[in-house]
Amino acid sequence: xxxxxxxxxxxxxxxxxxxxxxxxxxxxxxxxxxxxxxxxxxxxxxxxxxxxxxxxxxxxxxxxxxxxxxxxxxxxxxxxxxxxxxxxxxxxxxxxxxxxxxxxxxxxxxxxxxxxxxxxxxxxxxxxxxxxxxxxxxxxxxxxxxxxxxxxxxxxxxxxxxxxxxxxxxxxxxxxxxxxxxxxxxxxxxxxxxxxxxxxxxxxxxxxxxxxxxxxxxxxxxxxxxxxxxxxxxxxxxxxxxxxxxxxxxxxxxxxxxxxxxxxxxxxxxxxxxxxxxxxxxxxxxxxxxxxxxxxxxxxxxxxxxxxxxxxxxxxxxxxxxxxxxxxxxxxxxxxxxxxxxxxxxxxxxxxxxxxxxxxxxxxxxxxxxxxxxxxxxxxxxxxxxxxxxxxxxxxxxxxxxxxxxxxxxxxxxxxxxxxxxxxxxxxxxxxxxxxxxxxxxxxxxxxxxxxxxxxxxxxxxxxxxxxxxxxxxxxxxxxxxxxxxxxxxxxxxxxxxxxxxxxxxxxxxxxxxxxxxxxxxxxxxxxxxxxxxxxxxxxxxxxxxxxxxxxxxxxxxxxxxxxxxxxxxxxxxxxxxxxxxxxxxxxxxxxxxxxxxxxxxxxxx
Amino acid sequence: xxxxxxxxxxxxxxxxxxxxxxxxxxxxxxxxxxxxxxxxxxxxxxxxxxxxxxxxxxxxxxxxxxxxxxxxxxxxxxxxxxxxxxxxxxxxxxxxxxxxxxxxxxxxxxxxxxxxxxxxxxxxxxxxxxxxxxxxxxxxxxxxxxxxxxxxxxxxxxxxxxxxxxxxxxxxxxxxxxxxxxxxxxxxxxxxxxxxxxxxxxxxxxxxxxxxxxxxxxxxxxxxxxxxxx
Ligand code: SF4
Numbered sequence: 101x102x103x104x105x106x107x108x109x110x111x112x113x114x115x116x117x118x119x120x121x122x123x124x125x126x127x128x129x130x131x132x133x134x135x136x137x138x139x140x141x142x143x144x145x146x147x148x149x150x151x152x153x154x155x156x157x158x159x160x161x162x163x164x165x166x167x168x169x170x171x172x173x174x175x176x177x178x179x180x181x182x183x184x185x186x187x188x189x190x191x192x193x194x195x196x197x198x199x200x201x202x203x204x205x206x207x208x209x210x211x212x213x214x215x216x217x218x219x220x221x222x223x224x225x226x227x228x229x230x231x232x233x234x235x236x237x238x239x240x241x242x243x244x245x246x247x248x249x250x251x252x253x254x255x256x257x258x259x260x261x262x263x264x265x266x267x268x269x270x271x272x273x274x275x276x277x278x279x280x281x282x283x284x285x286x287x288x289x290x291x292x293x294x295x296x297x298x299x300x301x302x303x304x305x306x307x308x309x310x311x312x313x314x315x316x317x318x319x320x321x322x323x324x325x326x327x328x329x330x331x332x333x334x335x336x337x338x339x340x341x342x343x344x345x346x347x348x349x350x351x352x353x354x355x356x357x358x359x360x361x362x363x364x365x366x367x368x369x370x371x372x373x374x375x376x377x378x379x380x381x382x383x384x385x386x387x388x389x390x391x392x393x394x395x396x397x398x399x400x401x402x403x404x405x406x407x408x409x410x411x412x413x414x415x416x417x418x419x420x421x422x423x424x425x426x427x428x429x430x431x432x433x434x435x436x437x438x439x440x441x442x443x444x445x446x447x448x449x450x451x452x453x454x455x456x457x458x459x460x461x462x463x464x465x466x467x468x469x470x471x472x473x474x475x476x477x478x479x480x481x482x483x484x485x486x487x488x489x490x491x492x493x494x495x496x497x498x499x500x501x502x503x504x505x506x507x508x509x510x511x512x513x514x515x516x517x518x519x520x521x522x523x524x525x526x527x528x529x530x531x532x533x534x535x536x537x538x539x540x541x542x543x544x545x546x547x548x549x550x551x552x553x554x555x556x557x558x559x560x561x562x563x564x565x566x567x568x569x570x571x572x573x574x575x576x577x578x579x580x581x582x583x584x585x586x587x588x589x590x591x592x593x594x595x596x597x598x599x600x601x602x603x604x605x606x607x608x609x610x611x612x613x614x615x616x617x618x619x620x621x622x623x624x625x626x627x628x629x630x631x632x633x634x635x636x637x638x639x640x641x642x643x644x645x646x647x648x649x650x651x652x653x654x655x656x657x658x659x660x661x662x663x664x665x666x667x668x669x670x671x672x673x674x675x676x677x678x679x680x681x682x683x684x685x686x687x688x689x690x691x692x693x694x695x696x697x698x699x700x701x702x703x704x705x706x
Numbered sequence: 707x708x709x710x711x712x713x714x715x716x717x718x719x720x721x722x723x724x725x726x727x728x729x730x731x732x733x734x735x736x737x738x739x740x741x742x743x744x745x746x747x748x749x750x751x752x753x754x755x756x757x758x759x760x761x762x763x764x765x766x767x768x769x770x771x772x773x774x775x776x777x778x779x780x781x782x783x784x785x786x787x788x789x790x791x792x793x794x795x796x797x798x799x800x801x802x803x804x805x806x807x808x809x810x811x812x813x814x815x816x817x818x819x820x821x822x823x824x825x826x827x828x829x830x831x832x833x834x835x836x837x838x839x840x841x842x843x844x845x846x847x848x849x850x851x852x853x854x855x856x857x858x859x860x861x862x863x864x865x866x867x868x869x870x871x872x873x874x875x876x877x878x879x880x881x882x883x884x885x886x887x888x889x890x891x892x893x894x895x896x897x898x899x900x901x902x903x904x905x906x907x908x909x910x911x912x913x914x915x916x917x918x919x920x921x922x923x924x925x926x927x928x929x930x931x932x933x934x935x936x
Binding site for chain 1: 716717718719720721722723725726729730732733734735736737739744749750751752763791792793795823825874875910912
């Protein structure tokens with residue numbers, strides 16, 4: 101390494117973020133491939149490298165000899181300053197080429213607080229950040245949960261893909277490859293819009309309906325709605341036999357074994373629950389084989405069984421037993437990241453965690469049964485208490501409880517319910533835990549998300565949040581409790597971008613130009629910039645308001661598969677406090693399976 | 707069986723912290739399917755022990771660790787197995803058996819041999835030979851490091867050798883004490899060099915560890931038992 105290059109790295113924080121060279125990385129000669137892709141994760145390395153979707157697509161694309169895929173992450177401000185001062189461009193880790201030299205630049209939109217990083221990375225990579233200013237390559241594409249309301253980014257991204265990319269990305273790359281390197285942008289976009297699942301804003305016109313600007317097809321043959329795409333069988337879908345092993349500790353530093361995809365419990369606030377339908381499971385044999393290969397090829401000593409709800413996986417007991425009996429002797433641990441509040445889950449946790457090193461986490465989400473019925477969180481207080489008692493008796497002393505503030509119909513009474521429930525858990529802990537219990541109460545803010553039954557509901561105002569936080573603060577004193585909540589200002593930015601139309605993108609651009617980036621990092625988040633921009637040029641109604649159900653929303657030209665009728669019906673049931681059961685026990689007619697021509701896939705199932 | 711492994715740490719790997727290096731090597735041992743022994747306790751790991759941590763950003767030709775195995779294997783084979791599971795930036799150069807009962811590497815380390823490369827001030831002029839000579843003659847070499855600790859580097863320095871320029875970089879070889887009793891912090895020395903040279907040498911200096919020396923029967927010796935005379 102040359103002195104100057106070494107010095108530039110040596111003088112920034114955590115240089116290992118920018119050097120690449122990790123085990124299992126893929127490096128190809130660009131003159132030997134047809135399409136070059138830079139996969140951009142708009143957060144720092146340690147966050148991006150924890151994301152399974154990125155690893156799947158990276159290795160999938162590279163598994164094809166005709167394509168090359170490289171990685172790039174958001175630089176920390178010290179690194180950014182260096183790049184700007186020296187007039188250098190943001191580059192990929194593998195070949196060190198600037199982003200502007202790739203044919204495809206793909207962003208993963210995991211949540212709204214990453215959006216300023218998208219604009220910043222485009223500019224740092226030498227790519228005009230507004231799509232209409234771009235000529236030639238690269239095509240800027242985006243996927244991930246953020247695409248369910250892409251409007252705030254529709255002036256910057258060329259094409260959004262809705263849904264699961266494992267199959268669709270190859271079809272997309274084929275189109276790009278066929279276009280050849282000298283193809284006209286417009287012509288390539290015309291081909292892409294014919295592929296299922298792709299929203300190409302250039303072919304839509306904004307129509308103002310009531311308060312919103314909604315995209316409508318500009319001419320015939322442009323899809324409306326654009327339908328999300330799913331892999332019809334998880335069992336048959338691609339998975340990497342090896343994954344990159346970072347040189348430095350990342351947030352999720354272990355093998356993520358995706359046992360199933362989708363969750364059908366039907367919590368009404370949960371976007372993932374609506375958008376990842378239907379449930380698809382991998383077979384036990386496939387998972388056993390995957391685990392063996394991944395352990396051998398990575399050297400990791402921990403496997404996490406990934407799913408929206410891992411103890412729902414049909415063969416969870418057999419899988420856990422297999423992993424423990426085959427690999428525990430080699431010092432390999434098993435982790436279950438998402439537990440239900442039931443004894444079966446505690447039993448599973450007990451089996452994998454012989455030492456109670458980490459706490460158990462449960463998510464009742466709301467403090468009273470009334471509100472839990474509204475949101476369709478099928479957790480009963482008796483069951484939760486029964487479960488934590490079992491956990492304390494089995495040796496755990498640390499329990500984390502997740503709740504939300506600002507859910508539809510929430511009253512102060514419901515927040516007092518959080519206090520009461522936490523005290524009951526604490527009491528059980530004092531009685532049964534092997535040492536003084538630690539009850540962590542984690543409170544996030546409800547954001548009405550696109551394509552959920554609550555997409556029309558209001559976002560809670562600052563004063564209500566503050567009053568309710570105070571109820572929590574006063575009710576949960578004492579060393580036994582640890583109370584933490586999500587920064588309201590961050591939630592506000594999330595709400596702005598999660599439910600905003602094209603005009604929210606103007607705010608985004610304005611705030612970014614004033615220097616905002618890395619908004620999910622509290623040390624870099626500058627709420628005043630957002631608040632000022634919203635006040636100056638946005639309608640608060642679009643952030644906080646209850647949206648009318650009769651008119652189209654800014655994302656009505658997109659379909660996540662679940663029908664509008666179903667969402668409305670779920671909304672009505674919410675207000676009546678009626679529960680909708682899990683569709684594993686019988687189809688609830690959400691419309692998805694028919695609309696996408698898929699069905700539930702259960703392991704070892706009938 | 708106990709095997710001593712020597713590997714390099716160059717290119718991008720210079721930015722792996724010591725803690726991350728241990729994790730990285732643990733994973734490589736697993737990938738290579740080396741029949742290592744596990745540590746006791748709740749989180750069993752391969753039983754490996756490094757000699758002397760290297761500062762972040764420094765390159766090395768001489769990183770050593772000992773690993774304990776459950777069965778006998780030819781050390782040459784271990785080297786090959788490990789190299790099939792390691793990136794080139796961490797390649798193993800040698801592996802040899804050492805007695806199971808010998809003291810830990812860490813406890814035997816006595817000195818380390820470094821090559822420093824530092825940029826020099828544009829248009830600056832300094833007779834480095836004279837500077838080195840005056841360093842050697844001084845009774846004490848006092849400095850205060852960035853943490854505010856006052857140190858006399860004199861008793862920590864075993865050798866200084868000016869090796870001339872390569873391009874804009876001046877090269878100096880340093881042998882300093884290393885280990886748990888007396889230890890020359892190489893960053894301290896770099897800082898000292900800058901001020902002692904009146905700013906002729908500039909920070910940051912690029913550090914390259916050439917060798918690690920252990921306490922031998924009479925003299926220092928390399929971790930593979932080669933006697934060295936400084
Ligand atoms: S269509 Fe029926 S089975 Fe399919 S996801 Fe919807 S409710 Fe579940």
